Amino acid sequence: MLGKNIIISIDDFGIGQKANKNFLELLKMGKIDRVAVMANGQISESEARALLASDAKLDIHLDFQGEIKQERKLKEGFLKRGFLFFTKYIFNFSQENARVEKVWEKQIKDFQKIFGKIPDGLNSHQHLHFFPAYFKIALKLARKYQIKFIRFGKEPSRKMDGVALLLDIMRRIDIIGFKKTSLATADLLISFDWIKNFKKFQESLPEGKTAEVIFHPERDEEFIFLQEIISQE
Numbered sequence: 001m002l003g004k005n006i007i008i009s010i011d012d013f014g015i016g017q018k019a020n021k022n023f024l025e026l027l028k029m030g031k032i033d034r035v036a037v038m039a040n041g042q043i044s045e046s047e048a049r050a051l052l053a054s055d056a057k058l059d060i061h062l063d064f065q066g067e068i069k070q071e072r073k074l075k076e077g078f079l080k081r082g083f084l085f086f087t088k089y090i091f092n093f094s095q096e097n098a099r100v101e102k103v104w105e106k107q108i109k110d111f112q113k114i115f116g117k118i119p120d121g122l123n124s125h126q127h128l129h130f131f132p133a134y135f136k137i138a139l140k141l142a143r144k145y146q147i148k149f150i151r152f153g154k155e156p157s158r159k160m161d162g163v164a165l166l167l168d169i170m171r172r173i174d175i176i177g178f179k180k181t182s183l184a185t186a187d188l189l190i191s192f193d194w195i196k197n198f199k200k201f202q203e204s205l206p207e208g209k210t211a212e213v214i215f216h217p218e219r220d221e222e223f224i225f226l227q228e229i230i231s232q233e
Contacts, residue, residue, distance in 0.1 A: 005205055007186055007212040008226070009034040009151070011061060012125070013051070014041020019218035026217060027054040031230045034212070036061035036123050036151075039110040048114050059121035059149070060111050062129060062138070064103045101137045108145055121149030130167050135174040139181055151212060152178060153189030161194040186212035192222055198229070 013023050013035050024047065026032050034057045037043070051058055111119050122142050123129065129138040129151075142150060156168035167189070178185075188211040195201045195213075205211055217223040 005208075005210050006202065007033045007210060008215065009036060009059075009123075009212050010215050010217050010226075011036040011123075012038060012041075012216055012218060013047075013061070014038035014043045015218060016042060019216075020047055022217040022223045024050055026223070026226055026230070027051070027056060029227070029230045030055065032056045034059055034121060036214075037111065037115075037119075038063060038125070039107045039114060043114060052115060057120035057149070058115060058117075059123055059151070060108055060119035060147075061123055061125055062104045062107055063125035064100055064128070097133055097137060100134055101141070104137065104141060108141060118145050119147055121151065122147050123151035127163070127167055130170045130174065132170060132173045135170075136177060139177055139183075142183060143181070148184055150178075150183045150185050151189060151214075152183075152185040153212070154185060154187050155209075157188055157190055157194065159190065159194040161191075163191070164194050186210045188212070190214070192216075192225075198225075 008031060010023060010026060010032055012019055014020065014037055020042065023035065027035070027050065032054070035051060035054075036059050037051070038061045040063065108119065122138055124134075124138070129135055138150065141147070152174070153171065156171060157164045158168070159165075187209040188205075190201070190211050191214045192198075215222045215226055217226065
């Protein structure tokens with residue numbers, strides 16, 4: 001069962017036809033709180049209308065690496081995930097921030113053209129906006145376009161996953177800038193990848209705390225899991 005303290009976010013709308021089809025099926029079932037949309041992805045007019053007709057918040061899912069792939073494993077080992085993510089961090093840190101800002105702002109404008117509105121929230125592919133240099137850009141764009149919500153989390157997740165640990169480290173730096181804004185965010189940010197037992201995870205959530213849980217419905221395992229848990233409501 002999904003509690004009120006769980007924010008269900010589904011990532012990568014626009015990454016491919018299979019993902020879009022799975023997204024729309026889940027949205028018909030209700031209980032999806034937020035949809036992360038790739039404005040530079042594959043989105044038809046009918047799909048855009050279906051998203052707008054849903055009750056879900058529509059967030060911009062920023063990207064700039066051009067490494068969008070629909071096929072991914074549900075889970076990978078701690079060392080592999082940590083190493084790959086750290087490698088991306090070193091690579092991305094050397095990129096010119098002005099280019100990132102230009103690409104991201106264009107994607108926000110593309111989102112506006114597709115949906116006729118500004119995004120309800122902001123996040124990014126592979127958590128790129130957590131990198132401190134890019135987090136400043138994300139905050140700048142959120143302020144400029146009056147975006148109200150950011151995927152961040154007020155508290156560290158404390159999950160023993162390579163990506164989660166690196167995000168928690170970067171959050172300690174980013175939190176200084178975040179506190180100067182009026183942006184809304186969940187208390188905790190959790191990826192379904194990091195959860196071994198969803199029921200135990202729900203039971204362990206502190207009372208009064210909200211957790212944004214990220215799912216990738218292009219993965220069959222996660223699509224089926226969401227269908228099952230939503231049907232129990």
